[in-house]
Amino acid sequence: MAERFTLTVNGAAHAIEVDDPSMPLLYALRDELQFNNPRFGCGLGQCGACTVHLDGRAVRSCTVPVSAAANAKITTLAGLGTPETPHKLQTAWIEEQVSQCAYCINGWIMTAAALLEEKPKPSDEEIKTALSDLICRCGTHGAAFRAVKRVVES
Amino acid sequence: MTERDELHPLSRRVFLLASGALAIALTGCDRSELASNGATKPPLMPDQLDSFLAVGPDGMVTVFYGRIDGGQGLETSIAQMVAEELDVPFERVRMVMSDTARTVNMGGASGALGVSRSGMHLRSCAAEARKLLLEMAGDALGVPADSLSVTDGVIRTSGGDTTISYAQLIGGKHFDAKLTWNGEYGNDLVVSGKAKIKEPSQFKIIGTSPRRKDLPLKVFGRLDMVNDVRLPSMLHARMIRPKVAGAVPVGVDESSIADIPGARVVRIKDLLAVVAPKEWNAVRAAERLRVTWSESHPNFPGHDKLHDHIRSAPVIARRIETENGSVDEGLRNAARVIEGEYEFPTQSHASLGPACGIADVKNGEATVWTSTQKPHYARDGIADLLGLPPEKVRAIWMFGTGSYGRNDQGDATADAAVLSQHLGVPVRVQYMRHEGLAWDPKGTASVSRNRAGIDASGKVIAYENIGKAFSRLNTATNEGGAAHVLAGHLLGVPLEPEQSFNVPIASYTFDHKRIGWEVIAPLMERASPLRTTHLRDPYGPPILFGSESFIDEVAAATSTDPVEFRLRYLSHPRDREAVRAAAEKYGWDARPSPRNTQRNADVATGRGIAFRRHFETFIALVAEIRVTRSTGVIEPLRYVCAHDVGLIVNPETLRHVIDRQLVYGTSRTLFEEVRFDENMVTSVDWLTYPVLHMNSVPQSIEVHLIDRPESAPSGAGEMALGLVPAAIGNAVFDATGVRLRRVPFTPERVKAALA
Numbered sequence: 086m087a088e089r090f091t092l093t094v095n096g097a098a099h100a101i102e103v104d105d106p107s108m109p110l111l112y113a114l115r116d117e118l119q120f121n122n123p124r125f126g127c128g129l130g131q132c133g134a135c136t137v138h139l140d141g142r143a144v145r146s147c148t149v150p151v152s153a154a155a156n157a158k159i160t161t162l163a164g165l166g167t168p169e170t171p172h173k174l175q176t177a178w179i180e181e182q183v184s185q186c187a188y189c190i191n192g193w194i195m196t197a198a199a200l201l202e203e204k205p206k207p208s209d210e211e212i213k214t215a216l217s218d219l220i221c222r223c224g225t226h227g228a229a230f231r232a233v234k235r236v237v238e239s
Numbered sequence: 240m241t242e243r244d245e246l247h248p249l250s251r252r253v254f255l256l257a258s259g260a261l262a263i264a265l266t267g268c269d270r271s272e273l274a275s276n277g278a279t280k281p282p283l284m285p286d287q288l289d290s291f292l293a294v295g296p297d298g299m300v301t302v303f304y305g306r307i308d309g310g311q312g313l314e315t316s317i318a319q320m321v322a323e324e325l326d327v328p329f330e331r332v333r334m335v336m337s338d339t340a341r342t343v344n345m346g347g348a349s350g351a352l353g354v355s356r357s358g359m360h361l362r363s364c365a366a367e368a369r370k371l372l373l374e375m376a377g378d379a380l381g382v383p384a385d386s387l388s389v390t391d392g393v394i395r396t397s398g399g400d401t402t403i404s405y406a407q408l409i410g411g412k413h414f415d416a417k418l419t420w421n422g423e424y425g426n427d428l429v430v431s432g433k434a435k436i437k438e439p440s441q442f443k444i445i446g447t448s449p450r451r452k453d454l455p456l457k458v459f460g461r462l463d464m465v466n467d468v469r470l471p472s473m474l475h476a477r478m479i480r481p482k483v484a485g486a487v488p489v490g491v492d493e494s495s496i497a498d499i500p501g502a503r504v505v506r507i508k509d510l511l512a513v514v515a516p517k518e519w520n521a522v523r524a525a526e527r528l529r530v531t532w533s534e535s536h537p538n539f540p541g542h543d544k545l546h547d548h549i550r551s552a553p554v555i556a557r558r559i560e561t562e563n564g565s566v567d568e569g570l571r572n573a574a575r576v577i578e579g580e581y582e583f584p585t586q587s588h589a590s591l592g593p594a595c596g597i598a599d600v601k602n603g604e605a606t607v608w609t610s611t612q613k614p615h616y617a618r619d620g621i622a623d624l625l626g627l628p629p630e631k632v633r634a635i636w637m638f639g640t641g642s643y644g645r646n647d648q649g650d651a652t653a654d655a656a657v658l659s660q661h662l663g664v665p666v667r668v669q670y671m672r673h674e675g676l677a678w679d680p681k682g683t684a685s686v687s688r689n690r691a692g693i694d695a696s697g698k699v700i701a702y703e704n705i706g707k708a709f710s711r712l713n714t715a716t717n718e719g720g721a722a723h724v725l726a727g728h729l730l731g732v733p734l735e736p737e738q739s740f741n742v743p744i745a746s747y748t749f750d751h752k753r754i755g756w757e758v759i760a761p762l763m764e765r766a767s768p769l770r771t772t773h774l775r776d777p778y779g780p781p782i783l784f785g786s787e788s789f790i791d792e793v794a795a796a797t798s799t800d801p802v803e804f805r806l807r808y809l810s811h812p813r814d815r816e817a818v819r820a821a822a823e824k825y826g827w828d829a830r831p832s833p834r835n836t837q838r839n840a841d842v843a844t845g846r847g848i849a850f851r852r853h854f855e856t857f858i859a860l861v862a863e864i865r866v867t868r869s870t871g872v873i874e875p876l877r878y879v880c881a882h883d884v885g886l887i888v889n890p891e892t893l894r895h896v897i898d899r900q901l902v903y904g905t906s907r908t909l910f911e912e913v914r915f916d917e918n919m920v921t922s923v924d925w926l927t928y929p930v931l932h933m934n935s936v937p938q939s940i941e942v943h944l945i946d947r948p949e950s951a952p953s954g955a956g957e958m959a960l961g962l963v964p965a966a967i968g969n970a971v972f973d974a975t976g977v978r979l980r981r982v983p984f985t986p987e988r989v990k991a992a993l994a
Contacts, residue, residue, distance in 0.1 A: 182454060
């Protein structure tokens, strides 16, 4: 039986009706609301491509049921910053020319942004640990680390 | 285009018009294709300048590039090359990539040929356009064309008092000018104009490093990928794959998904899918559908015994690519013969995003949105599969997950086309994670057999290198026929496998040498999860792991420093300079390997070198590693790569391309192996197909670019990564005196080797 939820995404509320409340948030964002930033990578919480912020925490939207996100503030990559008011990490990502295909980019930037929110001056090891569960197949790991480091040192 | 235009929220976004028709919105882009004077655009043929270039009324230059940019910066580099020859600012050039209705087939992404072939052709087109514009200006101004100069798309008389812009001359109109075309398409296509391209001394834009055009859109989450295309009435599909390879559906219990809203089964011969209007319902239906499968007994050897199988399997095709002198005689006369075998695993493209394709087939026409590397071939293959003439099929390339070879994107697009034709509505196929690993076309496993004969003085007098593998063309490197996509296999089309492997370029000048390959039959002919094709740097990592490890082995056997040994037998100046430069930048201490001082230490460090030439690209890589005997863990500490690609278009982007691919190459060296048992591939997620994470990234990667502006540009998109397995293996030998003979160098395997 269909259930109704209200999702607050990037500051705006959206009503949706879903057939299955255990549906992962990823499908609500992409398929119902056309927020395309989070990407389907594995559906298993193993790669990070679907990462969004839930009340400021980086979560993998492929493993969070939509019902658990209904009362939270959801932020996607596009909601993190804009060309006019970029998040420092977005600026650093361009400075370091980090990404190639960028299918993984939500995982890296959203995870790093949550880390810096919690701890603005993490150590190198803390940065690496925070990013250690992310997968990139283009090999941008080192460049991503340098971009985060650039923000930490700014 | 200004940066702000690039970042306009609608630029490159796919959206639905009120009418329901889908449009690809490229902000302000398509105007240049509409002739303001009403003249029709000449047909999209390679002998027409208008097929490659257009100047809009706003002075914007549009390049129609029949290849793609998977994220390595080709869009930017090609724009630089065109801007250079046209004398317009780089920012004023925008790129349309691989839409079969708007670009000619230049080969898609293939062999890292984007710059070296198509870039050079587009330079010639741009030079031709500049020449024609100068002639038009000369006519318009009543002065000789050769008295005019161009700055930023504005033509000036010699006194500088009269100007006329490209936009004024041709903005929105067509050149209607012929090029010389060799009649070929794809990688073999060659077009040129009569105008001369610039000399390196005249370059203003080539050799500089503007930032990537695509990156701001990606960083701000404003670039829609193929996954994001949505059409009215579109159904989401999930493919249903068997648990045992070769099994086909014999019964489907549709009642098992009856309670999932809108979910339906589609079965066409052996192709089985579920569709639903809501994506999650398609996912649920795929998980829940009860299917009875036919009996199948693939009897795969399993990944652990695969190399024994390769060694013993009958050879079905063989070719000696290089034969100098008499190797057999050389070996007979040798004072000593050294033999070494090296094993490389099956590897998956393992794209971060499982493949996705969208198709809309109706009224005898098809449009597909695809992220395959070769959209023009995908068009031909889909036409073949659907029984339509190719001109009734349009393939539109979109950004998507990095593919790096002939991955599964074309398979998903073909599945979508078959389903859409059957259902009469648009269909979006999104593969699941297990399909992206277990069912993508694979890079072949191989056994590299090497022998060297050494005379009494320590000189190598005979050398043999034979790679034995599955064919790299069991499935073609493009999707140009129904036989080359999984859907075609499941629909029963006749298969068209070709038999081929490859060899390293015979750079070393040994008196007697034989370099060749042998191919064995596939483990399963039809719809095999282990079908083999090109994976990034096709055959590079397997053959170079063998050949460059063995060169090191021979150097060690003759107590020769590995760099000195290579230089002794390399004669081409660019070969030699790459090796010398890498050693010098690293600070190489000349001595034979191994370093004897740490024989009994638990933690040992070592350095190894590997070299290759590929096309006119010359690369040497030094890897320094730390290995711990008690755990078997290899930590890459420092890479130094000397890289000679000829002319460099964008040095910073080139550095990034090399840096990123060395990290990727490390993943393939230390982690990646497709596992399978007697029935099926068992690598189905990131736990069962482990890849590199942050903690295994080399601490430092130094890229030393050797710039040769006078030499033609070669390719750089994949050649360096093939050196990583041998460079690391040689470094481990240097550290421990033990040679690793099987990739990936997993802790278990390294620990066992070092025990």
